[in-house]
Amino acid sequence: MDYRVIKNNDVFLMTDHHGDIPGGDSQSGLYMRDTRFLSEMKLTLNDKRPVLLSSAADENYIARIRLTNEHMEEQGNVRLWRESVELIRERFISDDVLYETVALKNYSTTALAFDLKVSFEADFADMFLVRGFQPAEELGKITARSADKTHWHAAYQGADGVSKQTDIHWSVEADSVSERGEFGFAIRLAPAESKQITFTVFPSIDGKRGAAKTKEAALADLKQSYEEWTKDSMKVSSDNPVLNGLYERGVQDLRVLLTDFGYGLFPVAGLPWFAVPFGRDSLIAALQMLPLSPEIARGTLKMMAAYQGEEVNPWKDEQPGKIMHELRNGELAKSGQVPFAPYYGSIDSTPLFVLLAAEYAHWTGDTDTIADLLPALQKALTWIDQYGDRDSDGFVEYFQESSKGIANQGWKDSADSVIHADGRFAAAPIALVEVQGYVYQAKIRLAPIAERLGLAELAGRLRTEAQRLRDAFDSAFWMEDESFYAIALDGDNAQVRSVTSNPGHLLLSGIVPADRAAKVAERLVAPDMFSGYGIRTMSSEATGYNPMSYHDGSIWPHDNAMALLGMSRAGLGEEAAKVAGGLLKAAGRFEYNRLPELFCGYDESVGYPVSYPVACSPQAWAAGTSVTLVQTMLGVWPDALNRSIRLQPYLPDGVNLLRVADLPVAGGKLSVTLRRERESGEIRVDVAENTTGCRVEIAGAAAGATRN
Structure with missing residues (x-):
């Protein structure tokens, strides 16, 4: 930079x-x-x-x-x-x-x-x-x-x-x-x-x-504040210097991006231009940070609840229950010349708010925080079903109402980011594919927590709504000729048939049937999508592809991280290892092994990852990718409510030893070592410490793996 x-x-x-x-x-x-x-x-x-x-x-x-x-x-x-x-x-x-x-x-x-x-x-x-x-x-x-x-x-x-x-x-x-x-x-x-x-x-x-x-x-x-942060955080070491440097830099970057706005530590989006509270960015960064510091998720959720939408206000794209997109505190925002105090033009912040709350509870077992947040969560769920689904077709879609707001309101928010296969920009209202996955995951993961809180009726309703969405989803978004999902449905409910990275986010949600999840993962690592350094935002065979574009061919580490989380949860270790290896190659070529917000989508024939000229660095969800890499290598998925932890590890090429200590789960700590056997190539898992009170279940490990 x-x-x-x-x-x-x-x-x-x-x-x-x-x-x-x-x-x-x-x-x-x-x-x-x-x-x-x-x-x-x-x-x-x-x-x-x-x-x-x-x-x-x-x-x-x-x-x-x-x-x-x-x-x-x-x-x-x-x-x-x-x-x-x-x-x-x-x-x-x-x-x-x-x-x-x-x-x-x-x-x-x-x-x-x-x-x-x-x-x-x-x-x-x-x-x-x-x-x-x-x-x-x-x-x-x-x-x-x-x-x-x-x-x-x-x-x-x-x-x-x-x-x-x-x-x-x-x-x-x-x-x-x-x-x-x-x-x-x-x-x-x-x-x-x-x-x-x-x-x-x-x-x-x-x-x-x-x-x-x-x-x-x-x-x-x-x-002292940095020493305390490091002391209380998960420790990682490996036989790969780039992974070590990437993780250390990521943890430092996440610390520098934390700000306390009165509700606990909260990750702002990135430097230099986005050192402010964001909905989507901060929620995803907090999700990535669960293995590092679950308390960040709690502070983030409380902050979002404090600024939850209260009224119908087209100038701010606000409706009751909606979670903000961005909060600015400068003169223009406070004098009303821009609608950012806060602005609510984000279609995914609200389901991500519910999703993070659910994943936080499954990771920590802290249902008391969820009980405190329940009024805000119920308002968010109401927004999803009423305001989010504008045409009552069962899918959540967006439409810009503010004259100075944002037209495309998903994470790919540039004007040219949702493109038909013939090059036309999609017309709103637009239902993004990954948002439907977020909604499904939010509801299906919140349901057992609602049961624990004695809310059986709410739990039943959430499961019914999630199943209804799952049943309708495939026929609406699946492109049979591509064996892949469309990026969106446009204002006429027609598929926007570009092949993009967005469906990679679905793998984490559980909305995708297992056979199609495998096909999605296979396409994400195919040559038209995978550059060698990461998954591109758009297929190199698509009409709108441009390796220098912000959202139509570039590579975003956090986008790869979301796909990695899904591949890990779905047990797709081979594809996860390929993506992780690509990100490590890229990190090895950037200053301080720091992954930037994004970089260009050129393949390895160039010889190095090509920088994007105005990428934020450090940037929260790019820094959080370092934590995601470690989480998915362990394949760690806690179920703190039922006192169990599943490990399904993989190691990418170039990493044969990974030690993780003080992983916070369920109020305790877990320390694990992964080691690739030289002759067999199998991964041995040694659990060195387990004070979580959870049983550890290991899948796909060497026969001599140990459990505590």
Whole structure:
């Protein structure tokens, strides 16, 4: 990626590789609550930009940029010999405060004198403005700027009535000061001498800002929070360095994307543009994180319930019981110029809400949380049956009502993502294939939980409705000539007959008969769908295929993860191993082994996975794919309600040993080792620890497998 980004809780910083926020048309900045609190932060040495040596954010919550000076002469005299000064910029965010230390060291043999200049600006721009939105109404104004030798301040009064401020303090008095945010420091360094300047940036809203701490105390608190996260999470090691790196990076990325909005930790969608609550993205990320930290699912469910739709509001695509798509907190959303406070234009968030609640209970056995959420779950079920099924045909479909909303309201939400085989865009209302699977899974998995809660009538109704949907589904969506499911039904209930990755999500739901599940999996790993690095979003033989397209030929790790979960649950280990192996190949070619939001759909003949130019990274459900890979290799499927855990393992090529410790299930921990036997190729399963109170059932393992 061509930027560096760090985040903690509700604040993130995006810079170039030099560590600068360049200003001008750059989208970089320091952001909080969809507002840019720093739009410029540049550093120069004798009015020259330093030379970049290295730029790293490998620890995810802290970034280090190493720089030096270029050769400088004036009228034939050397002012500063090249590479005389080392500059290290180290920054992190703690409790919504940015800390940056600039360390300078003289590596020459003589004393040095030079000018270090730092410039700041704050435009308080809404995220939508930064990304090119043109407002129809007048916005707020900057009301104050002030500066002295150790402090700079800017204030803004928004059209939404909200006041915002940026305050910057630094540890060494400046030698020159400007209210425009330009500050000069006359640096004198003896040979081998070092000096530091620490800048502390406080963004605030209506006077509320993070607590002031020393840099050392703030960093200690931040490190401790990461250590606790790692200590309490599932541990993974293997004989494959890429898998190890992918998992470690994924766990760190998921931690950095967690934010507490008052209901518990919650995964925002991704950086830099989607560091906000999402319905679909956050729910799927929380589902992926069940083997890592089930508490995240609980916080996510509570957050979604708190913002559940209450009224019929076409401007926001809202109806009672509907789960939000996206929540924005910037000036444009709060002043009503965009419908995102929150916006509800998502067809899958509501069934995914019910689905996550059910899977959480089956994983943890925590029916008390489900009982607390029951009113919200029942409202969501009512929305699915009443508002979700617009034409009463038994399928859930979407139709955009908001003038500034989203036209395609599934996870493939670009305008060209639902295409007929002849190239026509499908007309709404559109019933997406995977959404029917989500609805079926939500109802059939919630039914036994309802029984446990003494709601026999609800349980019976859910089973009846799920069976009715299953009975109608195949004849409506199955394409006999393709031995595959159509991506959708259009507004005329005609099949949208493109071959896409969407049916891969069905494998997890149970809505697909076993023989057809095998056919779906077989097609997903066929050459037209599988690039060698992952499953494409669209078949390379389809009319709309474009390997550079956002949704019509690209590869999305989370999309592959959903198919992997289904393959694992259905016992399709051969296909799962192929997909997992492809993702590991791709991860091995990306920085830090980090899978991005998506990458292009070119096959292996190119020699490497081709990056998509504006993919978010890190991104929650891409990071969650690392956890899914481990879950599906174990083939672990808990039934905490009935005190059992099923393991049905596979190992992809290149992985012969996998150790998993502290897998949280049913309030306890499970530790398992998988080892491929050299001669037979069979997988031996050793259960080293089981404090879950559940019996472990192992399928497809070597004869010598052990159980606890």
